[in-house]
Each structure stands twice: as structure tokens, then as C-alpha cells.
Amino acid sequence: MSTAAARDDFDNPWKEMLEHAFPELMAFYFPDAHARIDWSREHVFLNTELRKIVRDAESGKRIADALVRVTLLDGTEQWVYLHLEVQGQHDSDFAQRMFIYNYRLYDRYSRPIASLAVLADLDAGWKPDRFDLEQLGCSHRFRFPVVKLLDYADRLAALETDANPFALITAAHLYTARTRHDPKARYGFKRRLVRLLYRHGWDRQRILDLFAVIDWMMRLPDALEQALWKEIQSIEGERKMAYVTSVERLAVQRGLQEGEAKGRVEGEARGEVKGRVELLARLLTKRFGPLSPEIQARLTQATSDQLERWGERLLDADSLEGVFDDH
Structure with a gap:
């Protein structure tokens, strides 16, 4: 198995982008819900409340999730629980977990919770969106909106031209999955996506944030990483914008290496090996x-x-x- 295939990791960058661009995420994946929210009002992340309920981080589940307080256009306050299942595999208990999180939040805070899910696995036949209980005439039916990233696989060309940052992230996810055993092909797709970062008129911080996601997802062998780095330098030289090649980029790289050196990923993490060298x-x-x-x-x-x-x-x-x- 190639280094890139063995060490693909989706959870941390998804978590970062979920919090940095929540309105754009809702607009891209859940447009109906997005249309009902008053985005001129502040939305607030309730991470402390969520951690009191959800303990998957302690049991090894690889997810990115958030509990967010929003205001609807009718002026009412609502809480949205957004769950990104990023472990990349079929989970027979997923719908049950969504139900458990929903009723635990309701039980603790006495308010209805909108539960939404994004699935990043590669099983085309798996798309759970409900959990039902029935016993002796008593029934409970739980339905939740769910988005499957794999469903975007036939829209890659449109994703590349879409100005929503989550379109580019979705494309990066799909290209990463497609090239798990083909680092050269992954290099080509990654180079193309990096070039697209500069074509949408995004500000410097947005480009840095998105590059961090793409770079984390689409790991490459060292030789191809070096080739890509030269390509990025050339792009930024042409456009006279030292964004990715800035101090922030180097800080991101060092942070990844230090995290890997502490055992956050399996195998011979590049950061760990580099530190030992x-x-x-x-x-x-x-x-x-x-x-x-x-x-x-x-x-x-x-x-x-x-x-x-x-x-x-x-x-x-x-x-x-x-x-x-x-x-």
C-alpha cells in the first residue's frame, strides 16, 4: 500500500472548515435548511454543550461534528447538530447514533434539535437517513437529512467551477478516494485544485484554509510533494501573491509534522521521520x-x-x- 493510501486522513481538516465556513457548508450541502436561517444574525458554536453529550472522541470514532445556535428568518432560535461521518466506512450503528445524539441533546436542553449528516464513505449502497423503534403499539420514527459525498462523483467538472469552498473540498475528497493507489494521478489532481484556489477571488485567509484541507487530504510521496511545492511557487510568482508560500504555510506544515511525530497517524509519519533525521x-x-x-x-x-x-x-x-x- 502506498504512503498516500495508508495515511489519508479527513477528520481534522473537515472540523476546521466546518467551523470556519459554516454558512457556506449549509448552503452547499443543505440548501433548504440554509434558506430558512437568517444569516445576518450571529450563529454560535455550542461546543461545550455538545461535548457533554457526544463521547465518540473517546471511543475512537472519526467524526467532525458541531452544535450551532442559529436564528431562523421568523425570528425563532434553533439549534442545529451537524454530524460529518468521516471514518470512510460503512457503520451499521450510524442511524442509531444519530438518534441517540438527538434525544440526548433534547433530554438535556429541552429543545428540538435539527440533526444533519454528511457521509464521506465509499459504499454507494449505504445512505442511512432514519431510525425507527416500535414495541407493543408504541413507535418512534426519526428522520434526518443526509448528504453523501459519493453522490457528487458525476459532477466533478461543476464542483471545480463552483465558488462555494465546499465544492472544492468535495472534489478533493473524491479525487483522494479515486487515487488511493495512484500517487501520480493524485499529484495531477492536487495540482489542478491548487491552481483553482486562485481563480475564485477568495481572500488570503480563505485560500490558506482551503489549501490546508487539500494538502492534508491529498497526501503525496515526498518527491511529488517537492514537485508540487515548486509548482505552487511558480503559480504565486505569476500572480504576485505569496499566500501559500508564506510563513503561515510553513507553520501549518510544521504543525502537521509535530502532530504526526506524537503518533496521531499510523505508520512512518513523515513528520516523525523528518524529526528523527x-x-x-x-x-x-x-x-x-x-x-x-x-x-x-x-x-x-x-x-x-x-x-x-x-x-x-x-x-x-x-x-x-x-x-x-x-x-
């Missing part, structure tokens, strides 16, 4: 002097096992040859 390089330089380009290249291309082995040898080796002699 930098540490070993510093120790080698301190003991044996400046490293040649050949040694530096060998370090950057090393596997996790090699880095561990060389680090152990550093304690007793009398020379660089002693550290790197694998025979």
Missing part, C-alpha cells in the same frame, strides 16, 4: 563535523529502521563509516 544529523555533525551531501541524502532517504540502527551505532562508532556500515 534532523536529530541524527545534528548529533553526527556535533561528533564528526559537517556532513557531506552524500551523507545528508542518505539520511533523508532512510527508513525508520535504518535511522534507529544508525542512532544506536553513533554511541560507539569511531567514524561516519562505522555508523553507516550495514554489512
Whole structure:
């Protein structure tokens, strides 16, 4: 399995964009509900209230969700529970969980809750939108609006031209799924989406936010990442707008690497390996002097096992040859 396929991760960027662009999310995925909300009034995220009810983060569920207070056009206040199921697989308990969250919120706060769901899995035949209970003549029917990202697969061309940022995010999700085992194809799609970031007249922060989502979703092998980075530099040079190539971009990259180094993803996370390479390089330089380009290249291309082995040898080796002699 390729590095990109093994480490696709959707939850954190979805969570960020859910909070940064909630009105646009509602307009794109739930236009009927969006049309009933007075967006001139402030909408407020009730994350403290939600965390008292939803404990999936503790049980390993990969979701992005939010509880939001909005005002309808008729002036009434309503609470919206938005649930993004991003674990990428069929879950037979999903509808039941939606029902449980809804009644727990109602039970605690004595107010009706609008529950909405976005599904990012790849099972075309799975689209739960209801949960029913019946016993001895007593029945309970729970229905909730649900959007399936896979349903947009035949609208990719339209997604690329849509000015709503969630159209581009949906396209990125679909291209990521389509190229799970084809990093070269993923590189081509990612490059195309990055170019589109500059064509909608979005402000600098919106471009940075969207790039962070696309970059997180569409992981590439290091060589292709470097090629894409050069492409981005060229694009921003042409347009005279140093957005992604700014200090903020570098901070995002460092943050991802540090998170990965702490075990937030499985496998040999690039951030973890890079951190170990930098540490070993510093120790080698301190003991044996400046490293040649050949040694530096060998370090950057090393596997996790090699880095561990060389680090152990550093304690007793009398020379660089002693550290790197694998025979």
C-alpha cells in the first residue's frame, strides 16, 4: 500500500472548515435548511454543550461534528447538530447514533434539535437517513437529512467551477478516494485544485484554509510533494501573491509534522521521520563535523529502521563509516 493510501486522513481538516465556513457548508450541502436561517444574525458554536453529550472522541470514532445556535428568518432560535461521518466506512450503528445524539441533546436542553449528516464513505449502497423503534403499539420514527459525498462523483467538472469552498473540498475528497493507489494521478489532481484556489477571488485567509484541507487530504510521496511545492511557487510568482508560500504555510506544515511525530497517524509519519533525521544529523555533525551531501541524502532517504540502527551505532562508532556500515 502506498504512503498516500495508508495515511489519508479527513477528520481534522473537515472540523476546521466546518467551523470556519459554516454558512457556506449549509448552503452547499443543505440548501433548504440554509434558506430558512437568517444569516445576518450571529450563529454560535455550542461546543461545550455538545461535548457533554457526544463521547465518540473517546471511543475512537472519526467524526467532525458541531452544535450551532442559529436564528431562523421568523425570528425563532434553533439549534442545529451537524454530524460529518468521516471514518470512510460503512457503520451499521450510524442511524442509531444519530438518534441517540438527538434525544440526548433534547433530554438535556429541552429543545428540538435539527440533526444533519454528511457521509464521506465509499459504499454507494449505504445512505442511512432514519431510525425507527416500535414495541407493543408504541413507535418512534426519526428522520434526518443526509448528504453523501459519493453522490457528487458525476459532477466533478461543476464542483471545480463552483465558488462555494465546499465544492472544492468535495472534489478533493473524491479525487483522494479515486487515487488511493495512484500517487501520480493524485499529484495531477492536487495540482489542478491548487491552481483553482486562485481563480475564485477568495481572500488570503480563505485560500490558506482551503489549501490546508487539500494538502492534508491529498497526501503525496515526498518527491511529488517537492514537485508540487515548486509548482505552487511558480503559480504565486505569476500572480504576485505569496499566500501559500508564506510563513503561515510553513507553520501549518510544521504543525502537521509535530502532530504526526506524537503518533496521531499510523505508520512512518513523515513528520516523525523528518524529526528523527534532523536529530541524527545534528548529533553526527556535533561528533564528526559537517556532513557531506552524500551523507545528508542518505539520511533523508532512510527508513525508520535504518535511522534507529544508525542512532544506536553513533554511541560507539569511531567514524561516519562505522555508523553507516550495514554489512
